[in-house]
Amino acid sequence: MPSLALPQRTAADLRRINADFYESLWAGSRLVDPRRFNTWPMVRDLAMALPRRLEVAPGLRPRLPLDGTYFVDLSPSATKGLRAHGASAMRGSLSALPCPTAGFDLICALDILEHLPDDERALQELSRVAAPDARMLLSVPLHPEAWTDFDDFVGHARRYEPVMLVRRLAAHGWTIEQSAVYGMQANSSRLLAIGQWYLTHHRERALWWYNHVLMPLGLRLQKPLQWRAGMGSTQGVDEVVLLCRRT
Template sequence: MSQPRPAESRSDAELIRTNRGFYESLWSQAKLIGPERFNTWPLLRELAAAAPRRLEVAPGLRPRLPLDGTCFVDLSRAALRRLHASGAHAVHGMIGALPCADASFELICALDILEHVADDDSALAELARVATPGASVLLSVPLHPAAWTAFDDFVGHCRRYEPAQIIARMAQHGFVIEQSAVYGMQPKSSRLLDLGQWYLTHKRERAMWWYNRVFMPLGLHFQKPLRWRDGLGDTRDVDELLLRCRFRPGAMPSR
């Protein structure tokens, strides 16, 4: 059996269908979990307090920025309903066409999203468009195409990034990577992944019950503390990174 490979050739329409099929079902049966429950909160709390104009893209029901005062943009109608019910300002949209004015936000968070879009250049261009000069931009990206698994396909990933590739891609849009933290909770057991995917495909309601009532609480309980390090740091055997970037449009290289 051949090793699965990144799906760079997928169209936006195909990726939207895959992501909507997975996440709409997930969010329709999940509860909203506040940002203070995640290990990202100690790193983002002070950034959020210092930035009154904030945007979070595609948070689903796992927002990492405060509900009060943050603009949330998501494709999932189920997630938007739950966010609205909790008093958040949330609007329907996608990262490639944000329903926001130019230079609107001092802090932007877009976790677990860049790898889901076919045209990541357009996505980064949109983030640059709505960022104020000097804005902090938080992104997470999976690393190493050679580490691609069936799980990446299942959750709608389009690619993984080589470390040098993500540095260059960010720089093209004026984003300077200042710090990073080792991030992500993908299971290491291929057998466990296969079992989870089978249940999500064939026994979705039962799988969602176990995910929301057992696995998600356990995952939150056993989260490891995150620590910033300069630049990308050592990326060997790192599955995913949380990036803290600064938007410096004057630093954009000439094309």
């Protein structure tokens, strides 16, 4: 069941764009404590019950507790920063996780699946490392018709149709238990255009402003997540975070 993608760029193009963008981002970032994110109330309760934990591609914005979680990220700056704070982190790809089969009870993969040229392989890997009855926190952008220049710039390969996403997860043995509207993307197309211009022409300055001004402001302004059963209504929803259960 293929996802609906926008194939203007090759897989190699996507890998290069993502590697360049996120390595530049994490190289100038400081680690943000997981307790500062609006995912923490859900994560805290899950982590207490599920001690074998994996988070994939957290960068320096991990959502699972640093203590006791195994982190995998492609970025050298991200893995170095995580280790500097006492976390167990290894470089690796979601397409070939350096992890044991059925080794984890709680998996977190936020804002990553949409970047990968082969998301089917990624879903296979997430399912492989999940123990029976495991939980997974997953976030993805929705609605291909809502594609903007922002998606191109940050290296997205696709947006997901909600119905197809539910079916694809089910095909890999996952049931969506709860969901919530998620993400911090600006609604103003003009603001996005200005941000992309600065990132293109003055990347170092733009990333400084993001890391030191916009990100802290976004953390202060974020609202508590409103969880609802199943996928829920996705009308007008740009991005969703899902709590899935391995069945």
